[in-house]
Amino acid sequence: MSVTEYISIAIGAILINNFIFSQFLGCCPFLGCSSKVETASGMGLAVVFVMGLASAICYVVNEFILVPLGLAFLKTLAFILVIAALVQFVEMFLKKAVPSLYSALGIYLPLITTNCAVLGVVLLNVQNGYDFLGSVIYGITGGVGFLLAIVLFASVRERIRYAEYPECFEGFPICLVSAGLVALAFMGFSGMKIF
Amino acid sequence: MSILYAVLVLGALGALFGALLAFAGKIFHVEVDPKQAAVRECLAGANCGGCGYPGCDGYAAAVAKGEAPCNKCVASGPEAAARIAEIMGVAAGDTEKMVAFVPCSGCTGVAEPRFNYTGPEDCRAAMLFGGKSSKLCTFACIGMGNCAKACKFDAMHVVNGVAEVDRSKCVGCGACVDACPKDIVKLIPEKQKIMVGCRNQDKGGQVMKICQVGCIGCMKCQRECPADAIHVENNVASIDPEKCIQCGTCAAVCPRKIIRKLEP
Numbered sequence: 001m002s003v004t005e006y007i008s009i010a011i012g013a014i015l016i017n018n019f020i021f022s023q024f025l026g027c028c029p030f031l032g033c034s035s036k037v038e039t040a041s042g043m044g045l046a047v048v049f050v051m052g053l054a055s056a057i058c059y060v061v062n063e064f065i066l067v068p069l070g071l072a073f074l075k076t077l078a079f080i081l082v083i084a085a086l087v088q089f090v091e092m093f094l095k096k097a098v099p100s101l102y103s104a105l106g107i108y109l110p111l112i113t114t115n116c117a118v119l120g121v122v123l124l125n126v127q128n129g130y131d132f133l134g135s136v137i138y139g140i141t142g143g144v145g146f147l148l149a150i151v152l153f154a155s156v157r158e159r160i161r162y163a164e165y166p167e168c169f170e171g172f173p174i175c176l177v178s179a180g181l182v183a184l185a186f187m188g189f190s191g192m193k194i195f
Numbered sequence: 196m197s198i199l200y201a202v203l204v205l206g207a208l209g210a211l212f213g214a215l216l217a218f219a220g221k222i223f224h225v226e227v228d229p230k231q232a233a234v235r236e237c238l239a240g241a242n243c244g245g246c247g248y249p250g251c252d253g254y255a256a257a258v259a260k261g262e263a264p265c266n267k268c269v270a271s272g273p274e275a276a277a278r279i280a281e282i283m284g285v286a287a288g289d290t291e292k293m294v295a296f297v298p299c300s301g302c303t304g305v306a307e308p309r310f311n312y313t314g315p316e317d318c319r320a321a322m323l324f325g326g327k328s329s330k331l332c333t334f335a336c337i338g339m340g341n342c343a344k345a346c347k348f349d350a351m352h353v354v355n356g357v358a359e360v361d362r363s364k365c366v367g368c369g370a371c372v373d374a375c376p377k378d379i380v381k382l383i384p385e386k387q388k389i390m391v392g393c394r395n396q397d398k399g400g401q402v403m404k405i406c407q408v409g410c411i412g413c414m415k416c417q418r419e420c421p422a423d424a425i426h427v428e429n430n431v432a433s434i435d436p437e438k439c440i441q442c443g444t445c446a447a448v449c450p451r452k453i454i455r456k457l458e459p
Contacts, residue, residue, distance in 0.1 A: 061208070065204060065208075066204070069200050069204060070197060070200075071197070071200055071201055071204060074201055074204070074205065077205065078204070078205060078208060081205065081208055081209060081212065082208075082212070085212035085213075085215065085216060088216055089215070089216060089219055092216075092219050092220060092223040093219075093223055095223065095225050096223040096224075096225055097223075099225075
């Protein structure tokens with residue numbers, strides 16, 4: 001794959017095919033972890049880290065274990081296994097190395113295990129036929145797209161606190177309405193062609 | 196053959212990841228402060244949040260770090276505070292046991308209703324229909340039991356349209372105080388046995404029209420009090436627990452019988 005292709009993968013994953021706003025993957029942590037910019041960026045960074053690592057390891061597992069043995073149909077199962085082990089590992093690592101981030105992420109770190117964006121990215125890697133470097137780039141930039149989306153949305157939510165809206169919209173309703181509006185803004189990127 | 200491969204491959208992957216995680220668990224093991232576990236043992240474990248920390252574990256961690264005083268847990272009481280102090284090797288400090296109190300006596304048939312409310316069983320819902328209350332008295336307890344639902348200790352019950360506190364069960368965590376949308380429920384020291392069961396700040400004549408038991412601000416209690424502990428402010432009597440000597444004179448002279456004295 002050429003350099004231009006890698007760049008188009010990267011920009012596509014961040015803006016055009018943003019995991020949250022145009023593929024609607026990973027909406028649970030997006031809504032649950034976006035009340036403060038600080039926790040949102042922590043969550044986003046954790047997702048970048050896990051998605052990048054998962055893409056690399058899953059590429060190896062798929063290419064050198066599953067495909068040669070004709071077990072490609074097992075990829076979803078095998079990938080979930082890899083992601084679960086990886087998240088466990090990241091959790092242990094953060095607990096030891098960055099306890100403040102660990103306590104800030106709280107329940108959402110284990111939830112990355114079931115974050116469909118992570119499983120989505122590794123399955124899309126196989127579907128799109130990316131090579132090793134392409135997979136890793138797609139994983140990391142997909143995570144960056146998630147980070148961008150969640151941080152943007154967390155800042156919007158921080159402002160909503162001072163806005164006046166009908167009382168019946170209090171809490172999640174207003175949050176979902178504004179999520180829709182932010183997603184609409186991202187719709188502007190769709191259909192854009194790179195190179 | 197393919198099934199055999201599938202089982203073997205997934206089994207091998209699982210075993211490999213398991214071994215790696217076990218290994219990583221050893222390397223990245225984090226020592227938990229044994230004090231924290233010991234402090235956690237002393238706490239009530241209701242996760243009521245009365246201490247201001249996120250649950251009992253959060254409070255135990257803060258105590259173990261020396262960031263929180265030992266006597267913040269109202270739910271487990273002074274004995275637990277003493278035990279925690281022993282673990283931490285510091286003096287406990289006195290905790291005054293507090294209990295919740297609802298200063299309203301306007302039960303069904305006594306306080307005039309504003310309208311016949313048949314909506315959801317929720318005080319906030321009943322407040323939406325004008326006047327901020329389903330009773331004519333805007334200060335009254337609505338009696339839909341938001342406080343009772345918030346209570347984790349089964350100490351709060353709505354009796355006859357007004358919330359009542361079971362002092363034997365109340366631990367003074369303050370969950371009901373936060374839950375009350377009208378800010379009626381308050382915490383008072385447990386030793387305080389005499390309470391004014393009204394908070395209506397309307398003038399006496401107005402109170403007479405809307406409630407059979409509301410405080411009319413007649414000042415009788417204030418005049419008779421031997422300890423200068425009860426005062427009528429904003430047309431309603433209030434007791435200063437610091438000065439009150441629990442004699443019960445005010446309860447005896449109150450013409451509306453809303454000053455309640457608990458038998459010891």
